Amino acid sequence: MKFAQFQAGQVIEVGPYDMTEDEVLSFARAYDPQWFHTDPEAARQGPFGGLIASGWHTCGIAMRLAADHVLRGSESFASPGVSNLRWPHPVRPGDRLTLRITVNEVRRSTKRPELGVVEWTWRMTNGEGREVLQLDATSLFKLQSAN
Amino acid sequence: MKFAQFQAGQVIEVGPYDMTEDEVLSFARAYDPQWFHTDPEAARQGPFGGLIASGWHTCGIAMRLAADHVLRGSESFASPGVSNLRWPHPVRPGDRLTLRITVNEVRRSTKRPELGVVEWTWRMTNGEGREVLQLDATSLFKLQSAN
Numbered sequence: 001m002k003f004a005q006f007q008a009g010q011v012i013e014v015g016p017y018d019m020t021e022d023e024v025l026s027f028a029r030a031y032d033p034q035w036f037h038t039d040p041e042a043a044r045q046g047p048f049g050g051l052i053a054s055g056w057h058t059c060g061i062a063m064r065l066a067a068d069h070v071l072r073g074s075e076s077f078a079s080p081g082v083s084n085l086r087w088p089h090p091v092r093p094g095d096r097l098t099l100r101i102t103v104n105e106v107r108r109s110t111k112r113p114e115l116g117v118v119e120w121t122w123r124m125t126n127g128e129g130r131e132v133l134q135l136d137a138t139s140l141f142k143l144q145s146a147n
Numbered sequence: 148m149k150f151a152q153f154q155a156g157q158v159i160e161v162g163p164y165d166m167t168e169d170e171v172l173s174f175a176r177a178y179d180p181q182w183f184h185t186d187p188e189a190a191r192q193g194p195f196g197g198l199i200a201s202g203w204h205t206c207g208i209a210m211r212l213a214a215d216h217v218l219r220g221s222e223s224f225a226s227p228g229v230s231n232l233r234w235p236h237p238v239r240p241g242d243r244l245t246l247r248i249t250v251n252e253v254r255r256s257t258k259r260p261e262l263g264v265v266e267w268t269w270r271m272t273n274g275e276g277r278e279v280l281q282l283d284a285t286s287l288f289k290l291q292s293a294n
Contacts (some may be wrong), residue, residue, distance in 0.1 A: 028209075031210055032207070032211065032214055033214050034214055034223065036225075047225070047289060053227075054207075055226060056203060056207050056210050059206065060201075060207075063178050063179045064179065065176075077194050078183075078237075080233060080235075081202075081231070081232050081233035081234055083230065083231065083232070087226065090225075108234055121158065142194060
């Protein structure tokens with residue numbers, strides 16, 4: 001999509017992404033080697049009754065869905081950050097994940113007219129409709145200044 | 148470390164973690180396939196003058212440093228979320244990253260005395276001392292309720 005296609009109030013749903021145990025394990029071994037992410041046997045005895053994905057992995061899946069289906073071909077070039085990042089429910093192997101993006105605000109920077117700014121809320125849910133991720137993100141788009 | 152070892156005001160520095168171009172590319176191909184993360188040639192002509200790591204990859208590196216040096220052997224079992232996540236400066240291949248964690252608050256849940264809560268600020272910097280990540284996180288620890 002292009003910056004010009006975004007508008008406040010718009011809702012974009014993308015997915016699904018199917019999470020596997022292999023993927024949970026390989027992400028966690030690289031980036032979050034805590035036992036409830038890396039050791040299926042120990043995790044079965046733990047507070048979640050089974051392996052759960054790293055929260056950062058959950059963010060990565062949401063990013064992948066957004067990159068493939070929303071940002072591909074856009075003028076997106078950066079994000080300064082994210083607010084209110086929450087993992088209300090863990091992601092487990094076998095989960096089928098869907099990302100719902102609500103556009104909150106679309107504007108041009110007044111100081112830098114070649115800069116487009118989109119504020120949006122991302123919510124990802126599993127196949128049972130439980131939310132596994134919430135966040136409010138800002139994305140920046142590099143536009144023609146003359147537009 | 149154990150929950151009992153954390154106290155407000157404590158500062159914990161861990162690292163370094165050396166980022167490589169291969170790692171930037173492989174994370175981005177899996178989770179954030181935008182051209183400034185995946186295409187070194189295009190990135191060289193882009194706004195950053197070279198390849199930069201996905202912000203979620205930057206978060207993963209910070210998590211890895213915390214998991215290896217701070218949470219290993221602890222009673223940590225979950226995090227409800229993160230606030231004020233910022234990427235003030237991009238991570239580039241060759242960067243040597245260090246994580247500085249400041250403990251803001253350590254408490255037992257009043258409703259669930261077996262639950263330990265740590266609120267901390269994570270800041271990661273590159274070898275030139277520029278901040279590449281800031282966030283405020285909450286971590287949960289499963290304790291003996293009788294303590």
